[in-house]
Amino acid sequence: MSLLLKTHYELAKSSLRQNRTRSFLTCLGIGIGVASIILILSLMGSISSLISSQVSQMGSDLIVVRPSSTRSTVDSVVNELTSSTQYLKSNLTLKDVSLIEKLNNVSSVAPLAVSVNSLQGDDFVPSATIVGTNANFLKIQNLTLKSGTFLREDAKTNTAVIGAGLANDLYGTDEPIGKSLTLLGSRFIIVGVLSKVDDPINFNNLDLDSSLFVSAKVLNQIDNSLQIQQINVRATNTDGIEDTVNLIRETLIASKAGDTNFSVLYGEEITHPAGTLFSIISGTLAIVAGVSLIVGGIGVMNIMLVSVSERTHEIGVRKAVGASFSNIFLQFLFEALILTLTGGFFGLALAYVLAFLISLVTPFAPYISWEILAVSFLTSFADGLIFGLYPAIKAAKKNPISSLKFWG
Amino acid sequence: MAEENEIIIKLESLTKRYGYGDAASYALKDFDLTVKRGEFIMIMGPSGCGKTTLLNIIGLLDAPTSGVYLLNNEPASRISARRQARLRSKKIGFIFQNFNLIPDLPIIENVALPLVYSGYHKTRRLIRASEVLDRFNLKEKEYYMPFQLSGGQQQRAAIARAIVSGPEIILADEPTGNLDSHSSSLVMEELKRIHSEGNTIIMVTHNPTLTKYATRVINMLDGAIDTDIKTVKDSDLPVPVASRKKKPQKSLKKQKKSKNKKKKGKK
Numbered sequence: 155m156s157l158l159l160k161t162h163y164e165l166a167k168s169s170l171r172q173n174r175t176r177s178f179l180t181c182l183g184i185g186i187g188v189a190s191i192i193l194i195l196s197l198m199g200s201i202s203s204l205i206s207s208q209v210s211q212m213g214s215d216l217i218v219v220r221p222s223s224t225r226s227t228v229d230s231v232v233n234e235l236t237s238s239t240q241y242l243k244s245n246l247t248l249k250d251v252s253l254i255e256k257l258n259n260v261s262s263v264a265p266l267a268v269s270v271n272s273l274q275g276d277d278f279v280p281s282a283t284i285v286g287t288n289a290n291f292l293k294i295q296n297l298t299l300k301s302g303t304f305l306r307e308d309a310k311t312n313t314a315v316i317g318a319g320l321a322n323d324l325y326g327t328d329e330p331i332g333k334s335l336t337l338l339g340s341r342f343i344i345v346g347v348l349s350k351v352d353d354p355i356n357f358n359n360l361d362l363d364s365s366l367f368v369s370a371k372v373l374n375q376i377d378n379s380l381q382i383q384q385i386n387v388r389a390t391n392t393d394g395i396e397d398t399v400n401l402i403r404e405t406l407i408a409s410k411a412g413d414t415n416f417s418v419l420y421g422e423e424i425t426h427p428a429g430t431l432f433s434i435i436s437g438t439l440a441i442v443a444g445v446s447l448i449v450g451g452i453g454v455m456n457i458m459l460v461s462v463s464e465r466t467h468e469i470g471v472r473k474a475v476g477a478s479f480s481n482i483f484l485q486f487l488f489e490a491l492i493l494t495l496t497g498g499f500f501g502l503a504l505a506y507v508l509a510f511l512i513s514l515v516t517p518f519a520p521y522i523s524w525e526i527l528a529v530s531f532l533t534s535f536a537d538g539l540i541f542g543l544y545p546a547i548k549a550a551k552k553n554p555i556s557s558l559k560f561w562g
Numbered sequence: 563m564a565e566e567n568e569i570i571i572k573l574e575s576l577t578k579r580y581g582y583g584d585a586a587s588y589a590l591k592d593f594d595l596t597v598k599r600g601e602f603i604m605i606m607g608p609s610g611c612g613k614t615t616l617l618n619i620i621g622l623l624d625a626p627t628s629g630v631y632l633l634n635n636e637p638a639s640r641i642s643a644r645r646q647a648r649l650r651s652k653k654i655g656f657i658f659q660n661f662n663l664i665p666d667l668p669i670i671e672n673v674a675l676p677l678v679y680s681g682y683h684k685t686r687r688l689i690r691a692s693e694v695l696d697r698f699n700l701k702e703k704e705y706y707m708p709f710q711l712s713g714g715q716q717q718r719a720a721i722a723r724a725i726v727s728g729p730e731i732i733l734a735d736e737p738t739g740n741l742d743s744h745s746s747s748l749v750m751e752e753l754k755r756i757h758s759e760g761n762t763i764i765m766v767t768h769n770p771t772l773t774k775y776a777t778r779v780i781n782m783l784d785g786a787i788d789t790d791i792k793t794v795k796d797s798d799l800p801v802p803v804a805s806r807k808k809k810p811q812k813s814l815k816k817q818k819k820s821k822n823k824k825k826k827g828k829k
Binding site for chain 2: 157158160161164165168169172467468470471472473474475476477478479480481554555558
């Protein structure tokens with residue numbers, strides 16, 4: 155059997171060599187399809203690993219409390235995208251923050267109440283990200299200040315800390331300390347500027363560089379509808395972190411009278427919502443790219459059909475000297491498979507060249523995993539199988555006598 | 563000797579019809595024929611009398627509309643398509659008027675083609691094809707493409723292809739039809755030599771001067787036998803030479819297998 159397959163492989167290879175340009179162009183079609191899928195998968199992989207590495211940098215003592223389940227369905231992730239509905243849904247409160255603060259093995263707690271509002275500084279910014287939090291945020295996030303101080307619990311006036319990017323937008327400088335701004339009709343004094351983080355993708359779903367940080371309590375006084383999207387907790391001791399997670403969960407359930415519509419996460423789980431979101435986006439993109447694979451497959455089928463009709467006489471001769479249905483069928487199927495697998499291989503190479511080029515201008519490093527290699531192999535194999543089947547059957551079914559009379 | 567010349571092909575009231583009803587035409591009509599091993603039959607007759615159809619049916623490329631075709635006493639209708647293909651590669655050799663070499667393959671690979679389908683390793687195929695080409699004085703043209711050869715050389719290569727797997731029956735459809743008289747006599751000498759080794763040859767021709775090579779001449783008319791003359795007694799037909807009965811050479815895999823068996827036996 156292996157001898158037979160090897161023979162078919164040799165036959166297919168030699169007939170593809172006879173039409174080098176045609177074979178190359180067909181491979182190219184498949185290659186582009188595979189490349190686009192691999193590129194998307196590679197980007198998705200690199201985003202996931204970026205977030206994971208951030209979380210591991212944050213330390214294994216980080217616990218995150220989020221409203222609603224993170225075992226998200228497509229709907230809930232899409233809701234996160236169209237965020238306003240999600241803000242309303244949050245059932246986390248400032249009371250929860252103070253409850254968690256009192257627990258054992260908890261070193262510091264910071265709420266994250268994210269909203270989007272217009273800001274009036276020297277310039278007007280119609281939609282800036284406002285983060286209501288507390289003094290612990292800086293420590294929990296391992297952030298540093300470029301200048302000034304962070305929010306203080308004992309501040310007498312409304313203070314705000316600004317991201318470097320937003321500072322530029324509002325004041326045209328990254329040193330706006332002492333300047334004031336108006337948020338929701340209240341005046342805030344800038345007391346600190348965050349160092350540039352350049353981390354637009356992170357587990358908080360926040361671009362810290364273009365956010366404004368104010369006290370959650372103050373924000374709650376100005377605007378009663380304060381919604382906390384996330385509570386970040388640092389444990390004192392990593393060893394007992396699972397117990398701490400359970401303790402937080404039980405405490406919150408007790409305080410919310412049995413409402414379990416929130417989740418307490420640590421370690422890898424923290425990346426989940428961001429990961430799911432990107433999976434869905436890239437999954438959709440991959441399906442779109444899959445269309446190009448179908449187009450490539452149709453190209454293969456077209457070329458194979460041309461090849462079958464051009465070689466009708468050859469098929470007749472082969473049948474006359476003893477080729478069976480399966481001999482001819484396999485010869486043509488192998489040709490299609492060689493075309494698509496070679497195309498898949500080139501696609502893989504092309505995808506990584508592109509991924510490398512993209513990595514030069516973005517933080518997304520090319521990401522290789524055996525799943526991606528398997529996907530590229532399987533998609534190109536399936537392409538060859540599906541689109542090579544009909545031409546191969548057509549070739550194998552040819553009548554030897556009429557084929558022998560055919561001179562292409 | 564009589565045992566050696568057993569019946570190899572038997573056709574009983576074979577009919578091949580094309581079309582239906584009023585449009586029906588018969589290429590063969592109630593055709594009976596018995597062929598013994600070692601016969602060199604020449605089939606003559608006007609165009610359209612069913613000669614080629616007869617060869618195609620005998621060569622298992624076509625099936626009769628009705629009637630019985632016994633190949634080595636086995637009804638052809640009961641042979642599966644897969645086995646028919648295997649028989650074509652091992653037991654039957656075809657020679658065509660227009661040579662039917664594959665233009666994209668060098669001569670040696672064209673000659674080795676039937677061995678592809680009888681499971682020979684590539685090296686073995688080429689060695690065997692080279693041996694046969696040597697016999698036809700084409701060894702130095704092995705790697706020429708078909709278009710680089712003259713008609714006579716192409717036909718000799720096609721004959722080499724027909725006998726490469728050591729078939730019992732050789733079917734030739736006007737093998738000299740496209741050749742000049744010199745090439746044509748060369749080709750006939752080759753066929754004569756193959757016949758003298760005990761092969762059965764059935765050849766269709768329009769050329770009455772070639773009948774001198776035959777042991778039996780059949781004239782066909784309108785899908786049936788008109789005259790059937792045996793020029794050589796059955797008892798004087800050539801018998802297969804001892805070497806002809808041997809398989810050409812086993813494939814590498816089979817050789818390995820048999821070696822393994824031997825080794826196992828020794829253990």
